[in-house]
Amino acid sequence: MEEVSSRPAGGPPLRADAQRNRIRILVAAEEVFTETGPGASTEEVARRAGVAIGTVFRHFPTKGDLLGAIMKRLLAELIESAGERGGGEGLFEFFTELTAQASYKRTVVGLLESGGTAVRLPEAVGHLSEAVGGLLSEAQAAGTVSPSVELPEVMALLVSVTHGALHGGWDAELRERTLAVVFAGLRPR
Amino acid sequence: MEEVSSRPAGGPPLRADAQRNRIRILVAAEEVFTETGPGASTEEVARRAGVAIGTVFRHFPTKGDLLGAIMKRLLAELIESAGERGGGEGLFEFFTELTAQASYKRTVVGLLESGGTAVRLPEAVGHLSEAVGGLLSEAQAAGTVSPSVELPEVMALLVSVTHGALHGGWDAELRERTLAVVFAGLRPR
DNA sequence: CAGGATAATGAGTGGAGACTCATTTTGGAA
């Protein structure tokens, strides 16, 4: 869980007040978008950050830029979480974790659905794919996932089920039962 | 595939021009919402129907009413399609059909996701559940689906995968590979 | 074929939300 960066990429260093506000905005945006989803208004982010709306737009010229900034962070977290796992069950654990978190990570889910194109982060999504690909290979090496399974359908299922869990408001039991079916489908016969 | 009803439920019979326009609006709405999804504007529906915007609102006081009217039709079609299938493979066939159609039936998918609450059609969604439940029972009786599988997770997977296919723009191959995993998970071990 | 009821019309209203910019405030280098 790395810190929120206080500076945009490149350019001259920011003034102290600008650094402070940039962080406030990012923190507020992560809260707001995590709670409400990408549809939340920029106005609400500004209010929560305690700055004027114009300040938000000075730091992030479009709403997409703001969304992109926090997505990058959230995605990095996900990739890190995938990287920490491994072995025969790592893929299943990651799947379970993501699904369970879906309810309070509306934004990531929204991003994944778009393949990152909505906020121009295809590379980041690519990295997640790689990380999941690693988990898949390990699981297949350990014999817990059928060798005929490939990465695209694993990503497809990951995104679909996570979205379903989020928008369908699945309770813990339904989540477990649904994942059980998917996992049974992934395991060798 | 029943015809578009030319009269609203109850009330006195409509004038000839009103009947004509009502049908035009429903046809246009089905086209527009099927192409663009529930976010399409009422203005666009009116344009496509060749009537003024006010006429649309005279027939359907809110956008939700209009959506509800066409959803009812589309859902009925789905339920009918489910009802026509059966045997060991009926459930798999229905699953496959719905997924393949997702790309041009954005509206139904949107509705299913909301459980019908967005347009007040929970009974209709309930009927679809029943139909799928019938397919599930038949498949289990035929031994093609594991007896431990229950209806809620089947519906959850149906909705998730259909949504994924739609929003992820899956090609035929990915669709097939993803469904293969799900079907393997449903089949007895 | 009148004439009143029914329906169609489309400019207008209201609200939401992304984004702008003239003005004011503030940080920090000299």
Added chain:
DNA sequence: TTCCAAAATGAGTCTCCACTCATTATCCTG
């Protein structure tokens, strides 16, 4: 301290869209 470039401010613009309503046109009944 001085002073100006950087930054903050927030009312205002623009666009989109659901929805309204006074006016006009069209049915259809007697």
